[in-house]
Amino acid sequence: MAGEAQADNARRRPEPDLGQVAVVPGAPRCLVMGVVNVTPDSFSDGGNWLDPDAATGHGLDLIRDGADIVDVGGESTRPGAQRVPIEGELSRVLPVVTALAAAGCYVSIDTMRAEVARQALRAGARMINDVSGGRADPEMARVVATAGVPYIMTHWRGHSADMYGPATYDDVVAEVRAELAERVAAAMDSGVHPGQIVVDPGLGFAKLADHNWTLLAALDRIGCLPGHDRRFPVLVAASRKRFLGRLLAAPDGELRPFLGSDDATIAVTALAAAAGAWCVRVHAAAGNVDAVRVAQRWREASAEAVR
Numbered sequence: 001m002a003g004e005a006q007a008d009n010a011r012r013r014p015e016p017d018l019g020q021v022a023v024v025p026g027a028p029r030c031l032v033m034g035v036v037n038v039t040p041d042s043f044s045d046g047g048n049w050l051d052p053d054a055a056t057g058h059g060l061d062l063i064r065d066g067a068d069i070v071d072v073g074g075e076s077t078r079p080g081a082q083r084v085p086i087e088g089e090l091s092r093v094l095p096v097v098t099a100l101a102a103a104g105c106y107v108s109i110d111t112m113r114a115e116v117a118r119q120a121l122r123a124g125a126r127m128i129n130d131v132s133g134g135r136a137d138p139e140m141a142r143v144v145a146t147a148g149v150p151y152i153m154t155h156w157r158g159h160s161a162d163m164y165g166p167a168t169y170d171d172v173v174a175e176v177r178a179e180l181a182e183r184v185a186a187a188m189d190s191g192v193h194p195g196q197i198v199v200d201p202g203l204g205f206a207k208l209a210d211h212n213w214t215l216l217a218a219l220d221r222i223g224c225l226p227g228h229d230r231r232f233p234v235l236v237a238a239s240r241k242r243f244l245g246r247l248l249a250a251p252d253g254e255l256r257p258f259l260g261s262d263d264a265t266i267a268v269t270a271l272a273a274a275a276g277a278w279c280v281r282v283h284a285a286a287g288n289v290d291a292v293r294v295a296q297r298w299r300e301a302s303a304e305a306v307r
């Protein structure tokens with residue numbers, strides 16, 4: 001299989017010198033990435049932050065509440081969403097990225113388009129979050145390699161217009177790890193340094209609720225990809241996703257509304273941080289920041305107990 005061959009090449013290739021590459025930020029605890037969706041139609045907060053000043057203010061609030069990174073996106077990926085033209089995406093994100101970067105925030109750009117990533121980096125973004133893992137735009141890996149910035153690669157099987165058509169797996173953990181391994185090998189072939197890469201199981205992206213739970217339960221294996229001999233940092237983005245609303249459904253089957261799943265998001269954050277996640281991507285920062293602090297202390301106490 002082409003993917004296996006790519007992964008084998010990745011394993012054999014000596015790692016290049018880090019040079020000017022900005023490696024993924026390390027942290028004593030799991031990082032918290034706050035979401036700023038500058039969209040009319042994202043599933044939990046669509047329309048709230050479409051105005052650039054409102055979006056910037058929201059980003060600053062997330063940082064004040066303890067978020068380490070703000071993730072600015074201008075294209076909804078909710079199930080069924082159609083693509084926005086690139087001009088529309090640029091006009092949504094660039095003023096917000098510029099303002100948040102100028103205020104000293106660590107900004108990530110959430111985009112599948114290389115040109116949007118390039119312009120956002122020029123405007124001050126320092127990290128690229130690509131939910132397609134480089135599949136939507138073949139130019140993306142070259143932009144990442146040239147810029148030398150951290151790059152989040154999410155497991156993805158296709159655009160949101162048909163989110164659940166490709167949600168078929170015999171073994172979801174093995175298949176997600178194998179497909180991520182292929183994407184990582186392809187990025188490295190384009191010159192991306194492995195130290196730039198973060199992987200993400202892509203909760204909800206071509207995944208049914210049970211797939212998401214199975215992936216979360218296997219979190220400690222997601223960063224160890226077949227054919228690669230380093231463990232990649234893992235980002236978990238469960239916040240307000242539909243599988244939480246389904247878990248918390250009322251007795252009559254009505255799904256819990258998005259805003260009613262923030263406590264469940266915090267519970268996932270605590271468990272993900274305890275399982276060693278590098279970062280959680282969340283819509284509301286404060287409770288999640290508390291949760292990662294609890295998880296960190298718990299991990300330290302566990303380590304102390306075995307010394």
Ligand code: PMM
Pocket residue numbers: 035037042043044076077078110129130131152154200202203235237238239240281
């Ligand atoms: N999900 C959404 C948007 N961006 N980024 C990463 N890395 N992983 C995700 O799972 C992800 C993402 C969609 O959720 P939203 O509309 O609530 O932002």
